[in-house]
Amino acid sequence: MTKNEFLSTLAAELKRRTIADTDEIVSEYEQHFTFKMADGYSEEEIVAKLGDPVLIAAQFEPADSDPDKLRTKWMVRGAFVVAAVPVALFFLMLIVTAVTLMAFAMSFGALAVILFADINVYSLIPPMPYWNGAVFGIAAAALAVLLAVGCVYYVAFIRQLARAYGRLRHNLIASVSGTAPLPYLAVHPQLGGKINRRLRLAALLSFALCAISMLLGIIVAVLSTGTIEFWHAWNWFAMVMVR
Amino acid sequence: MNPQYKKGVLELCVLSLLKRRDYYGYELSEYLANHIRIAVGTVYPILRKLKNDGLLTTYLQEESGGPPRKYYSLTSSGHKQFEKDRADYLTFARTVEELLEDGHHDEK
Numbered sequence: 001m002t003k004n005e006f007l008s009t010l011a012a013e014l015k016r017r018t019i020a021d022t023d024e025i026v027s028e029y030e031q032h033f034t035f036k037m038a039d040g041y042s043e044e045e046i047v048a049k050l051g052d053p054v055l056i057a058a059q060f061e062p063a064d065s066d067p068d069k070l071r072t073k074w075m076v077r078g079a080f081v082v083a084a085v086p087v088a089l090f091f092l093m094l095i096v097t098a099v100t101l102m103a104f105a106m107s108f109g110a111l112a113v114i115l116f117a118d119i120n121v122y123s124l125i126p127p128m129p130y131w132n133g134a135v136f137g138i139a140a141a142a143l144a145v146l147l148a149v150g151c152v153y154y155v156a157f158i159r160q161l162a163r164a165y166g167r168l169r170h171n172l173i174a175s176v177s178g179t180a181p182l183p184y185l186a187v188h189p190q191l192g193g194k195i196n197r198r199l200r201l202a203a204l205l206s207f208a209l210c211a212i213s214m215l216l217g218i219i220v221a222v223l224s225t226g227t228i229e230f231w232h233a234w235n236w237f238a239m240v241m242v243r
Numbered sequence: 244m245n246p247q248y249k250k251g252v253l254e255l256c257v258l259s260l261l262k263r264r265d266y267y268g269y270e271l272s273e274y275l276a277n278h279i280r281i282a283v284g285t286v287y288p289i290l291r292k293l294k295n296d297g298l299l300t301t302y303l304q305e306e307s308g309g310p311p312r313k314y315y316s317l318t319s320s321g322h323k324q325f326e327k328d329r330a331d332y333l334t335f336a337r338t339v340e341e342l343l344e345d346g347h348h349d350e351k
Contacts, residue, residue, distance in 0.1 A: 028268055028287055031310065035269045051282025059288035062295065 013057030105147035112141035126236040135217035142210035156189035258325040
């Protein structure tokens with residue numbers, strides 16, 4: 001067999017088996033001939049050493065072309081396609097919750113600004129003496145920080161959950177198609193020790209500050225109005241009825 | 244030797260050679276054919292399979308007085324796979340060796 005016969009048989013067999021990159025494969029064997037012939041070997045000698053082109057072409061067949069394995073692989077892929085809609089809805093729900101949490105944090109931040117700056121635009125909040133309001137303002141600001149920290153942690157959790165799900169999907173498909181799996185990922189957020197400690201400290205401090213200033217605000221209100229039901233002393237609900 | 248079995252060991256040999264340095268296809272096939280009794284042509288399918296599995300990457304490099312050579316290089320998952328397969332193979336080979344040597348003693 002000559003070089004050309006070998007290469008054309010190989011190319012024909014590869015095409016018959018619908019193997020990808022036929023040209024690239026053939027050119028690699030062509031290079032093999034070039035190297036060997038430069039060393040002084042004849043075409044027949046090289047062909048004899050290379051082996052039967054029909055058998056070589058068969059070896060390029062991917063291992064998972066085994067119909068049983070291929071079927072399992074497509075079944076697993078199909079299952080993930082079917083699961084995609086509920087999974088997407090689930091993650092959408094998580095994201096919506098995160099957005100709601102963020103909105104809560106921002107509205108408490110806005111409340112703090114209104115109370116501190118004494119700008120009660122459109123009478124958004126019931127009237128109260130400024131200094132008493134400022135104490136409640138501290139509570140609102142602390143609550144905003146607490147909610148913001150919670151939001152950061154929650155978003156990190158959603159992100160990690162999505163990554164872990166992606167890895168699970170990858171590994172299940174890898175295991176049925178016989179390729180190497182990647183290490184599984186933890187579900188809890190991977191923020192790193194330093195950030196984790198800071199977030200925890202911020203959450204703890206803001207929670208304590210919120211509770212203390214809330215309590216303090218109520219005590220000041222009760223003492224200054226001389227009644228437990230200080231909201232009546234400030235005419236909170238009367239105002240609503242007047243409007 | 245069982246061809247399927249030989250193929251698995253050859254994959255391990257290819258990974259082992261590529262751990263030392265990058266080789267081009269011709270070099271690898273010549274080296275292996277000189278040391279193990281195989282048809283030279285069977286090394287290229289192995290290289291392609293390992294590349295499809297993501298264990299190897301290729302790059303072209305110009306050589307003086309010749310066409311550019313396609314070099315093969317281990318990827319990071321190739322490194323991991325090699326360490327795992329190497330450990331598995333060595334344990335397996337030791338067990339087989341012990342078994343065979345024991346059998347030899349009993350016969351005597």
